[in-house]
Amino acid sequence: MNNFPSHAHVVVIGAGIVGNSMVYHLAKLGWRDIVLLDKGPLPNPGGSTGHASNFIYLVDHSKEMTKFTLDSVKQYKELGVFTTSGGIEVSRTPERVEELKRRITSGKSWGIEGMHLISPAEVKQLVPFINEKIILSGFYTEGIGTVDSLRGGTLMREAAQTMGALQVFPNTEITGMQVEPTPGSGKRIRAVETTKGAIQAEIVIITCGLWSPRLARMAGAYIPLTPAVHQMISVGPVPQLMDTVGEIKYPIIRDMDTNMYERQHGSDMEVGSYAHRPILWEPDDVPSIEKAALSPTEAPFTKEDFDPQLEQALELIPDILGNEQVGIRYAINGLLSLTPDGFPVLGETPEVKGLWSVAAIWIKEAPGIARAVAEWMTDGNPEIDPSGSDIARFYPHQKTKTHVKARSAEGFNKTYGIVHPREQWNSNRNVRLSPYYEREKVLGAVFYEAMGWERPTWYESNAKLLDEFGDRVGKRDAEWDARWWSPIINAEHLAMRERVGMVDLSAFAIFDVQGAGALDFIQKMAVNQMDTPIGRVTYTNFLNAHGGIKADLTIMRLGENYFRVVTGAFDGARDKKWLIDHLPAGPEHGEGPVTLTDVTSAWSTLGVWGPKAREVLQSITEADFSDKAFPFATCQWVDFGTVNVLASRISYVGELGWELYVPFEQGARLWDMVREAGQKFGIAPVGIGVYAVTGRLEKSYRLYGAELEQEYNLVEAGMARAKVKEQDFIGKAAYMKQRANPPAALLCSLTVDDNTSASGIKRFMQGREPILTLDGGPIEDARGRRSYVTSAGAGPTLGKYILMSYLPPAYAKVGTKLKVEYFGEQYPVTVAAVGATPLLDPENKRIKG
Amino acid sequence: MNILVCIKRVPATGGKITLTPDAQEIDARMLGFTISPHEECAVEEAVRLVEKHGGAATVLTLGPNGATEQLRDAMSIGVERAIHLETDGREFDPIATTNAIVNAIRGDGTNYDVLLFGNEAADTGDFQVGVRVAYAFGYPCVTGIKELAVNGNKVTAKREVPGGWEIFEVLMPAVITVKEGINLPRYPSLPGRLKAKKKPIATSQPAWQDGGLEKIKLMTPPEEAHQVEILGKGAEAAPKVVDLLERLGLL
């Protein structure tokens, strides 16, 4: 073809709903010289978009996914391809009745209107062919509907063409990718090779769904997803539907307890299932268009997998599905993309600069995600924070086929599941073990996983503390509240606050930044003044260009141009990419003035905190641990016997104490020393349940991903520093502006005044619940953000149950009475602290010791 | 009346076919399986005859373990029971197939009034098993049938030829091989599918024999690219379209 370009600024691979949405949003943001390729024909090139059931439910417990969905619905409506039908999630079990209440509370948190908990009779009124006798309740959302995703995609693609931004080449298969080395050991995309010729490109975006891993591999990158089967049948012609006009008249049913849905499609009823065994495919096994019986992603229906669902569907919709004249006209094992954690895979691949992934996306969220990624590509600041979907979140082990398959398989049946916020994965565990692991096991550690790390959440051996602390520990009578939880956590908390505790923090991600330009580099990244005396530990943040909070971490200055960056396991991989992306360039093909070394696997960390922490540590070292010799926010190299340790005096639990950084292979020895020395001070091993929840909440310490995210800024988070450093840093201009203007919301700590439910049981919020006005109305700030619980947990020392939430200034006043909704009931709460002021020990006397 | 319908499990090919590395089979790893299309119509015809005249339809197949899927498919639209002549996956040639079927019918004990076959199996295209079975029982046989009616002890069968129909009439019991187009097979309903799971399948393992036609290997023919013939652009193409209609005998 003679008009096939040899160069483009951006090449987008895959013309499904995602690729079409991407080119549209890029074009709208002013991008030009875009080429869209697909190996298939248009408008349906044969990917998952072509066989999607195309209905959109609005509520998800994830804020990020709900926001993408709401934005997508808005866009589909603007395109004129959305049909509102309403939708009902029905419950068949008491547990599901409760879950539907929880879903409504999530919906309220994310700003969804028109949600109703309805009775079986009301369900029957809306959907006359349903057997209401087997259901207990329904969660009806008015705004649910269906979308013509092929049409929507076509319209967006054509709009980009009309803007003069886009050339489209269907029937063009990618045969290879060319990369070139960047300074250091990195790679950058150079060109895509196709059946019609090669195109040089600065940016290549992979939007080809379940084929994405294969394309990424061509460039040496990873997109961790797997093709998986979702079974769907379509039955018809249904007499009750024959005379309806248009695609859909009746609300869509989600039969949550059987993992199925029933959706009218013209004269047919589509029945889909997420109940069958996980059926995973290899991208290479997906047939070509020529070889596929239907389309490549409409795989042969395996009947025996669906048989158990037939009976359940028949039970719910007997009037239609029980009709012998109504036949199964279409049945597929539809292929879609699953990821190890259920979230999409978005962003520039960490392996190859300029190569972006926009994959593992459902119809319901595609245009919203595309807008966010386009904004991300344009200026690094998407309106909706996509951090949970960031491709950079994955650590190497999470990109292995074993992990991707194990977790995707495990996650599949949770699609409609009732998933507890603390629920743990069963598959592929014990992947990353700290040097203390064997000792922790002996102590009855209950391990929760953090990006592969096994972290003790509490220790069963501490059960003996329950008696000691008695009523102060608290108990939970509601099974849901007590699930994945133990009162021992609270006992450990009290033991630490009153004596001393030792905490395994080996999951920290640790990066050493060195080289002639290290100080300048760190200055550019961090909000705080980093030109500090050597040995200073600084708690700081990274911002994006628009002042959104990008990271939350501590940095130790170990030398003139030597910094050690410590961040959480959940953020480490993403923060690493952010750092690497901003490393100053060196001479062509040479080393730059700064190097970043990931030393996570070299250093384990043991935290020792509590009033007795100094005494414990002083008893095993000759180094001076007095406040004068070892002040707060400093670090020193000290010897514990033969073990040379980097001790850092900071705290995330508000107590006197140190983080002890020790070479991995000497970790066990250090553990033994501390534990032995601690015996006479009553040291207890303390789990992450204290470190990440109760300990920090009493101190109102923020957590990245809960309170801190790109959608909020430091002023709102109550973390604006007294002074702004002279030196420039990323986001500084925006930060200055934020400081100059009144914040739209302020992060507050609230306490629950009375947590007794209507049935007399004490209830404990788990986070993400809506904060409401006294008359039960939602609270929205000037930027349209609803107030919801960012973190929730016990404060055993305070004797209060603590919630954190952003509140508009009118409400962000100590003493304001508000409500929180939990499982359909509302409980009174009071604003107890505003901004950084902690609930416990506001003068920080404990930390000073 | 009692009707036996003989079917075959074949890969559901939709597009380009690929072979296994030993060239003995179609690579069906990623394909589904289906009842060979003519036979799918034979099943529908059997069910319709029973609906009209009473009696029961039985479905028979010679094939591997997985062929129970096709037997259940047939039973899900109204066939009452199934006979599975289970193979170890080796292909039986037409004579071996005939012998296996004949032995099974003799052993079954039912006096079938009509034995329905597909005109030819989609995969092997042998065009002969139905005829051979008819001779084994001394029954009359009509092949390639696209319309069928039973009247008393007589079967009237129509074969489509260019421009019209040839009409045959035979006495029962008879063998009829049918072609796609004789009917539009119904889709299984949910209740039908559930009932089929409970219907009986009698299984036996016939011995493989060398019937004199032995597969050496399969080959894919040289590719012919699909070429659409562009008749023209816009309204000006109308005369060419009408020429085409004329050529296809549609005017």
Next chain:
Amino acid sequence: MILTYIEQDREKVNEASFEALTLARQLAEQTNAPLHAITIGSAADELVERLGAFGVRTLHVASSEALSAGNTAVEYAPAAYAQSIVEIIHAQKPAAVLAAGSERGNEIMAHVAAKTNLPMAANCIEVQAGDAYIVTRQRWGGSLFEQAKLKGATKLLTVAPNSIPVVTNSFVAQTVGTNKFVTTLSENDLRTRIISRVETSSGKVSLGEARVVVGGGRGVGSAEGFKILEELADLLGGAVGGSRVVTGLGWRPHADQIGQTGNRIQPELYISCGVSGAIQHLVGAKGAKHILAINTDPDASIMYKADYAVIGDLHQVVPAISAEMRKRRG
């Protein structure tokens, strides 16, 4: 001797017989055997002459009282036809018998095979003589070939139509000897026979039965837009249907949907107008013998399934076709 069955229906020769004859000729040459032919009823002089050009030495012409009673043309009865071939097999023990892989050719040879209990290979395209023959034959309607070993004292095979170029000019023409004989038929051989014939009739029909279907997609634009499709369908005695998009938008009732979840059609010609060609739609239309696509987009999916296409706006093309039809009908 290699024997070829020359298929005739009411004295009209099926041309595919000459493909069988071409392959038979190759076999005769491979094995240095004489080439014979057999036909039922009678043989016109020009047929005999044509057979000579292939090197046929003897033409056996079979007849019987039962088949030609009352001076009418010989009517078709597969077992009776087969019996004539079986008699030659018994009498002359040919090395092979070949026939066209036409519907009748395959049927008659199946009867021959059943009567003699010999193996038979249908739809061959190549053959290598030997103790057993190595044949290449079509499977899957020609989508796949099989190489197979064919045994038997007399090898029975049919030749796939339209698969072998008919070659005559390289042979030394023979003077064909004619062997007329009367086949002895049993009652059973006459049980299955054509008792009458009917002509195809036409009239307004349902989507499932229509010989021409005019289908509309999103490109039709509105419910009213279907008027021009109705008009064309009326002129052709066909039926009108629509894609799922069209019924989904309420432009046509659900009963008119063509697709996997609607009507499956099997017309001689499907004229698709403004249909992009969603797989779900194409599955419903895959029974169509021919597809003519009218679409503005030459890259639309339908173009990869269509046999014929007009690139253009259906709103101009469809009325133009109707007008052209009226013009020609006068």
